[in-house]
Amino acid sequence: MAHNQFELLRQRRFLPFFATQAFGAFNDNVYRQAIIGLLFFLGISPEQRTLYTNLAPALFILPYFLFSATAGQIAEKLEKSRLIRITTTMEIAIMSLAAVGFLTQNMVVLLVALFCTGLQSTLFGPVKYSILPSVLKPEELTGGNGLVEMGTSISILAGMIFGGLIFAVAGAHGPIVAATSIILLAVAGNLVSRAIPRAEAGAPDLKINWNPIPESVAILRMARKQPAVRNAILGVSWFWFVGTVLTSQLPTYAEVNLGGSGTLYIFVLALFSIGTGVGSILCEKLSARTVEIGLVPLGAFGISAFMVDLYFARSGLAPAQVSTVGAFLSQPGSWRIAMDLVGIGLFAGFFVVPLFALIQSRTPRDEVSRVIAAMNIQNAVFIVLAAGLGIAVQRLLGWSIPQVFLALAIANVVVAIYIFTIVPEFLMRFLSWVLVRGLYRLRVHGVEKHVPDEGAALIVCNHVSYMDALILAASIPRPVRFVMYYKIFNIPVMSWIFRTAKAIPIAGAKEDPELMQRAFDEIDAALAEGEIVGIFPEGGLTRDGAIAPFKSGVERILERRPVPVVPMALRNMWTSMWSRRDGRLGRMRVPRRFRAPVEVIAEAPIDGAVADAPMLEARVRELRGDAA
Structure with missing residues (x-):
């Protein structure tokens, strides 16, 4: 498993794809800048140059309107590495046509090739981003996308510089250099693409609708x-x-x-x-x-x-x-x-x-x-x-x-x-990100491995502080519906975050039996929809740092819907300013240590059909260890 995004560059599941898309972005911009260089080389009037420079982007972008719907269906139906090889082979053919345009100094041929380049980019676009969730783990998506965007930005810049220098440096040999460069780059991209490992089609049985207008409407919907x-x-x-x-x-x-x-x-x-x-x-x-x-x-x-x-x-x-x-x-x-x-x-x-x-x-x-x-x-x-x-x-x-x-x-x-x-989820996540990253140095262990990528699951965790739900939310890639004591749910300012995150307030049977029943119904509905629900089975914040016995509410949830249960533990939170450690002493709530290290640990899911409160409590106690 990659521990940071740069380790992905050493792995076959990512590196050949990264290099292929970088070669493509580089070559596209070499080609477009070389066309501008040719305009100056030919001494075309400023009026004609303006016409060409305005026409070129329009020709490149037009295929996105005409063929994106078809490209999306093809990328869904075909095995992804095969489709990438097809598009890079297309690039060789298109750049060969463009090379003829440079050698004959024919702007019409170059603009036709530019339209074809836009078509090739249209076909490559859907597979470029849809292959990432197929080959990367959920916790690697941000890093992988970051590398792709970084590689694209640098490749575009380098391509513009290289393409812009061709005619300035090569002079009369500019057309030959431009023609040779774009073909060699296309061949290099195709050769690298052949090392991309197999990535299965998303919908191999999809029937392609070749009419772009209704299909465009359908995919937009x-x-x-x-x-x-x-x-x-x-x-x-x-x-x-x-x-x-x-x-x-x-x-x-x-x-x-x-x-x-x-x-x-x-x-x-x-x-x-x-x-x-x-x-x-x-x-x-x-x-x-x-x-x-x-x-x-x-x-x-x-x-x-x-x-x-x-x-x-x-x-x-x-x-x-x-x-x-x-x-x-x-x-x-x-x-x-x-x-x-x-x-x-x-x-x-x-x-x-x-x-x-x-x-x-x-x-x-x-x-x-x-x-x-x-x-x-x-x-x-x-x-x-x-x-x-x-x-x-x-x-x-x-x-x-x-x-x-x-x-x-x-x-x-x-x-x-x-x-x-x-x-509001965007702003809610921003506020929780600022709070969690500002107050703690968060270390996460096992979450990416044990929290399922899709489908319903129940998260159970010890309850130490008022920040627990936000810390777990910042640690788990998927959205989590947290069940929390209604008085915590109603804390000013924090309540907006909890409501936006669709947290589920709950009360004790003696406090508000109606709210309690409504909470269990909402939990079951969320699990039925394939969502993740997070609960703190102790029923309240710890008063002494120790884990209290788990209540039977978790068993009531699993009786109705026996989904996988992921035991998790928070470590080093008892010394948090948001715990009850010093609340009874009337101590002012100030940070004891700025950005204190906090750990979140997860264990393999347990079958909900056999899990009970004592078993889950024992697992969480073992995960937390002595680091309260």
């Missing part, structure tokens, strides 16, 4: 079934909107507002790309190897904060023209601009990686490819809207590029608040 997935897709599409507006302005921004040339444009794009890559790979560390959507609000508001600062860092024209990156950095305020661009990219990584992981983890395995295809259609719509809006606000309203950045920052906050309002 499929992607909207779960509110969290639906709004995660909306978040990813919004990420593409923000990224498109930002990156499309960078060439002119580097020239007009920073006073540089094409070299400075590559530099500022590199800052953004590196920031995105670093943010992507940090997600696993920050989330403690769970699908932590609490990072999404952090990412959204971080993007806006740095974008607002970018506006104030330089809202007008460049104070002077610069010819080198060093000359730019020597100007007052330039380091601030550089840090803002890195910060925007960093928080963009925090924003998008958990969204991809959530989509993959919450979507049924036989629907992932089609849901990703639906996301690609929506992404394409947002990219086109971003390109059109970026042009409109500058030409019709006369906005400067810094003003566009400021407006985008404000719009980003508005959209984020909208998403978090209609799906």
Whole structure:
């Protein structure tokens, strides 16, 4: 099992796929930048260059509208490594056609090949993301997605630099170098793809509907079934909107507002790309190897904060023209601009990686490819809207590029608040993430191995502090419906988090028998729906640090529905400021140790048909040991 995301790069189940998608992203951008280089090499007029540069993105994005629905079905039906080999073989054929275009200097052939490249990317997109939940464990999804996003960002940047330098360095030999490079890169990607291990089809018996219009409607409807997935897709599409507006302005921004040339444009794009890559790979560390959507609000508001600062860092024209990156950095305020661009990219990584992981983890395995295809259609719509809006606000309203950045920052906050309002789980997870990661150093053992990836299960754990449910929620990749004493459930501020997490309040039979019965009914309904329910069978917080006898309520649950039971234990929580250790002494609740280490330990599930309260109590006592 990989202990961190970088160990995945040493394993065959991930490395060949990672290299294949990196080669593809690199080659796509080498090709597109080489086309721009050829336009200058041929001495085409600025008007014609503008026509081609506007037509090229449209041709590349068009297949996403036309063929995403079909691509999603194919990715669902075929074995995934086979489909990847097919798409990389297509890339060799397409780049061979593009090579003819470079050698003959024929723009029509190059644009036809660019459309075919978009088609190949459309076919590859659904399998690119649907293969990850097939080959990675749930606790590896965030790290794996982070590596993929990091690799994509760096490959895009490197491809743009390499492609942009071909005609500048090779001169008259530029067409030959461009043609040779794109074919060799396509061949390399295909050879690497042949090492990808077999990954079974999600729905091998699926009957493909070749009519794209009704199928597009069908998969878009499929992607909207779960509110969290639906709004995660909306978040990813919004990420593409923000990224498109930002990156499309960078060439002119580097020239007009920073006073540089094409070299400075590559530099500022590199800052953004590196920031995105670093943010992507940090997600696993920050989330403690769970699908932590609490990072999404952090990412959204971080993007806006740095974008607002970018506006104030330089809202007008460049104070002077610069010819080198060093000359730019020597100007007052330039380091601030550089840090803002890195910060925007960093928080963009925090924003998008958990969204991809959530989509993959919450979507049924036989629907992932089609849901990703639906996301690609929506992404394409947002990219086109971003390109059109970026042009409109500058030409019709006369906005400067810094003003566009400021407006985008404000719009980003508005959209984020909208998403978090209609799906409070995002904000709830953010608040619980801040609380848990701020107060404790969380160490998790066995959770990823023993908590089932899907299906109903009952979690039983010792109860030490008011933070126990939040700590367990931060440790378990899947959403958990916690059963908790109604007085804890009603604690101000925390109650909002508990309600949003769909916790189940319960009372003792003598306190409120009606609430107690309602709780047992809700527990059974949740288990019937295949959810995970978490309970603290002691019935209340420990008063002396020891584990109290488990009550019979757990047996009552299992009598109605004998689901697997996962014993878990919290260790080192008795000294927490939220326990009852010093409450009887009237001691002020202040941290005794900042970010104290806390452990969560899980054991293999027990058959619910044979489990009883004494057995489960003994297992939890053994797991906790002496570390109260």
